[in-house]
Amino acid sequence: MKTKGETRASDVHTRMRADILSCELKPGDKLRFEALKDRYDVSFSTLREALARLSAESLVVSEGQRGFVVAPVSIADLKDLTNARVLLEREVLRLSMEYGDDKWEADILASYHRMDRLQTRLGAHYYFDEEWARLHGAFHRSLVCACKSPVLLDMRLHLFDRANRYRRMSSQFRTKWRPKDVEHKAIMDATLDREPEALDLIGRHIRETTENVIEFAGHLFVQDEVTASVV
Amino acid sequence: MKTKGETRASDVHTRMRADILSCELKPGDKLRFEALKDRYDVSFSTLREALARLSAESLVVSEGQRGFVVAPVSIADLKDLTNARVLLEREVLRLSMEYGDDKWEADILASYHRMDRLQTRLGAHYYFDEEWARLHGAFHRSLVCACKSPVLLDMRLHLFDRANRYRRMSSQFRTKWRPKDVEHKAIMDATLDREPEALDLIGRHIRETTENVIEFAGHLFVQDEVTASVV
DNA sequence: ATCCAGTAGATTTGCGAAATTTTTCCTGTC
DNA sequence: GACAGGAAAAATTTCGCAAATCTACTGGAT
Numbered sequence: 001m002k003t004k005g006e007t008r009a010s011d012v013h014t015r016m017r018a019d020i021l022s023c024e025l026k027p028g029d030k031l032r033f034e035a036l037k038d039r040y041d042v043s044f045s046t047l048r049e050a051l052a053r054l055s056a057e058s059l060v061v062s063e064g065q066r067g068f069v070v071a072p073v074s075i076a077d078l079k080d081l082t083n084a085r086v087l088l089e090r091e092v093l094r095l096s097m098e099y100g101d102d103k104w105e106a107d108i109l110a111s112y113h114r115m116d117r118l119q120t121r122l123g124a125h126y127y128f129d130e131e132w133a134r135l136h137g138a139f140h141r142s143l144v145c146a147c148k149s150p151v152l153l154d155m156r157l158h159l160f161d162r163a164n165r166y167r168r169m170s171s172q173f174r175t176k177w178r179p180k181d182v183e184h185k186a187i188m189d190a191t192l193d194r195e196p197e198a199l200d201l202i203g204r205h206i207r208e209t210t211e212n213v214i215e216f217a218g219h220l221f222v223q224d225e226v227t228a229s230v231v
Numbered sequence: 232m233k234t235k236g237e238t239r240a241s242d243v244h245t246r247m248r249a250d251i252l253s254c255e256l257k258p259g260d261k262l263r264f265e266a267l268k269d270r271y272d273v274s275f276s277t278l279r280e281a282l283a284r285l286s287a288e289s290l291v292v293s294e295g296q297r298g299f300v301v302a303p304v305s306i307a308d309l310k311d312l313t314n315a316r317v318l319l320e321r322e323v324l325r326l327s328m329e330y331g332d333d334k335w336e337a338d339i340l341a342s343y344h345r346m347d348r349l350q351t352r353l354g355a356h357y358y359f360d361e362e363w364a365r366l367h368g369a370f371h372r373s374l375v376c377a378c379k380s381p382v383l384l385d386m387r388l389h390l391f392d393r394a395n396r397y398r399r400m401s402s403q404f405r406t407k408w409r410p411k412d413v414e415h416k417a418i419m420d421a422t423l424d425r426e427p428e429a430l431d432l433i434g435r436h437i438r439e440t441t442e443n444v445i446e447f448a449g450h451l452f453v454q455d456e457v458t459a460s461v462v
Numbered sequence: 463a464t465c466c467a468g469t470a471g472a473t474t475t476g477c478g479a480a481a482t483t484t485t486t487c488c489t490g491t492c
Numbered sequence: 493g494a495c496a497g498g499a500a501a502a503a504t505t506t507c508g509c510a511a512a513t514c515t516a517c518t519g520g521a522t
Contacts, residue, residue, distance in 0.1 A: 007296055007505065009283070033474070043507045045276040048475085052240070052280045056287030058385075065238060065513060067474065077382075084382045091318055151308075151315045154289075155386055239476070264504070274477045279505080296483055298504060 012040050013050040020059050020070055021165050022130070031060065031068040057158065075214060075221050078166050081159055082210040086203045088156045093202055095147035097194050104146040105192055111135070111142040112188050119181060127171045133164065139184065143191055143202075167209060170217035183208075243271050244281040251290050251301055252396050253361070262291065262299040288389065306445060306452050309397050312390055313441040317434045319387045324433055326378035328425050335377040336423055342366070342373040343419050350412060358402045364395065370415065374422055374433075398440060401448035414439075 016036075019025045036047050051068050054060045060068045096104065115135040119126045126132045137160065147153065183205055190198035247267075250256045267278050282299050285291045291299045327335065346366040350357045357363045368391065378384065414436055421429035 009279075009505080010293075032472095034472095044475085045279070045508090046506065048276065049279050049283045049505095052283040053287045056284045065474065066515090080380050080382045083380065084386070087318070087322055087383075149311050149314065151311045151390070152318075155315070159382070238474095265502095275505085276478095276507095277476060296504065297485090 008042060009046050009049045012042055012046060013053050015040060016050055016054060017057075017059065020054070021161055021168070023165060023168055025070050027070050027073040027165075027169075029070045031070065033067075059162070073166060073169070073221050075218060078163070078210060078213065078221070081163050081166075082206060085156070085159045085163060086206050088152060088159065089144065089202050089206060090199045092144040092147040092149065092152050092156055093191065094199055095149060095152075096144045097191060097198065099148050100146035104142075107142045107145075108139075108188060108192065111139045112184065115139045115184070116181070127174060133168070137164070143187070163206075163210075166213050166217070169220060170213040173216040174212070175216070239273060240277050240280040243273055243277060244284050246271060247281055247285060248288075248290065251285070252392055252399070254396060254399050256301050258301050258304040258396075258400075260301045262301065264298075290393070304397060304400070304452050306449060309394070309441060309444065309452070312394050312397075313437060316387075316390045316394060317437050319383060319390065320375065320433050320437060321430045323375040323378040323380065323383050323387055324422065324430055326380060326383075327375045328422060328429065330379050331377035335373075338373045338376075339370075339419060339423065342370045343415065346370045346415070347412070358405060364399070368395070374418070394437075394441075397444050397448070400451060401444040404447040405443070406447070 016025070025031070031051065033044055033047060037044065040047070051060060051062070055062050055068065059071050061071050062068050115132070115138070118129070118132050118135055122129055122132060140160065141157070144156065145153065183201075187198060187201045187205060190201055247256070256262070262282065264275055264278060268274065271278070282291060282293070286293050286299065290302050292302050293299050346363070346369070349360070349363050349366055353360055353363060371391065372388070375387065376384065414432075418429060418432045418436060421432055
């Protein structure tokens with residue numbers, strides 16, 4: 001995060017991004033400039049810059065000269081996202097297990113502890129919590145951040161965020177909860193022990209989450225629609 | 232390509248993108264608004280939108296409130312890019328070989344033929360040619376476009392373009408040429424025959440290109456600098 | 463009743479001037 | 493001679509308005 005040179009535009013970009021990922025701006029919503037200008041208290045041009053950035057991140061889609069829309073969600077998109085995530089996440093975890101040093105291991109233990117403590121405190125409702133989502137993201141990042149590949153890490157984070165939008169959409173419909181989270185612990189232990197099994201665990205973890213999302217929130221998504229790729 | 236709803240901003244974005252990828256705007260160049268306004272004949276806001284898009288594509292980097300710079304090049308970045316490309320390219324090729332139908336095969340043959348014909352016509356200088364670069368890109372895309380994963384295809388194209396910038400930078404210093412291009416033919420044949428060997432061939436193809444780029448143009452790149460990732 | 467065309471209203475896009483920030487360069491002091 | 497302080501200059505960022513474009517609605521003809 002930039003602490004000093006934070007421009008108005010990048011600030012709006014960050015806030016809109018958060019609003020889209022947390023589904024405060026719902027998929028498919030039309031983004032009218034007048035309303036957004038009011039909401040974020042900035043001018044047309046500044047908004048336009050933020051929307052252009054989000055558009056390049058495929059969080060909003062621009063429809064020619066007909067304005068911007070929050071990127072739609074679909075089962076096809078979620079499945080596609082999931083497959084891509086498994087591919088990338090396995091690779092960055094493999095590389096991290098190869099290159100990771102003492103500091104890496106310590107960071108993993110620390111971020112797991114933070115996540116686990118909050119989870120215990122919140123009980124079954126952790127899944128709704130903003131702060132838990134942040135710590136969960138930080139834990140997963142700590143697992144793979146030793147892979148020495150900025151390119152892969154950027155792509156991974158990008159996909160993680162996009163997938164997180166689906167997870168949050170499903171959270172309010174969820175009725176099945178694990179009493180205690182054992183998955184993350186197992187992934188961490190296998191990773192720290194450099195067991196190749198960790199790769200399968202992380203892959204299964206991602207796929208299971210996706211299956212749950214589809215089970216509980218699949219009715220919210222468009223079935224056939226495929227998010228257009230700009231080719 | 233949009234033929235109708237082409238806005239001024241997306242047009243400038245496209246042209247600047249091309250200028251960066253073809254190294255007409257050199258890596259590290261400071262992008263001053265006054266000069267760009269003159270060059271592309273547009274206003275501040277329009278430029279700003281295009282730059283924001285390019286920034287999200289990591290083709291330009293924004294330095295807080297100190298303007299924009301064409302993304303720098305480095306050996307570390309090229310190697311990182313190469314590894315990521317091999318991972319993705321193998322996967323989309325594998326999937327395409329699984330899902331590809333008759334039309335896919337026909338498109339591969341057609342785009343190979345177009346590339347091969349131009350190469351024969353141009354002789355050893357094909358490597359400099361803009362049109363050949365386009366046909367080369369189209370051939371590689373045709374190999375993998377049956378993979379049914381918009382997410383992976385977008386990421387692949389993104390990395391391909393970024394790597395292409397390095398290839399073009401090296402072309403003017405190149406002294407070693409293959410008399411006849413046999414690599415692409417071999418990749419195509421193995422792909423159409425659904426031989427798993429195709430995956431290794433494409434991986435080796437990418438790595439060899441990178442090695443040549445480093446051999447002939449390595450002196451142009453910054454050694455240590457690592458392109459900062461926005462995390 | 464349906465379809466097409468033309469017009470009014472709403473929305474987006476583009477522009478250049480003002481405000482803010484960074485950089486440069488000059489001056490005075492240690 | 494080097495270094496900090498400060499003011500002028502240059503560049504970037506932001507803003508509100510005018511022009512272009514799209515959407516919706518009304519009215520008339522088939």
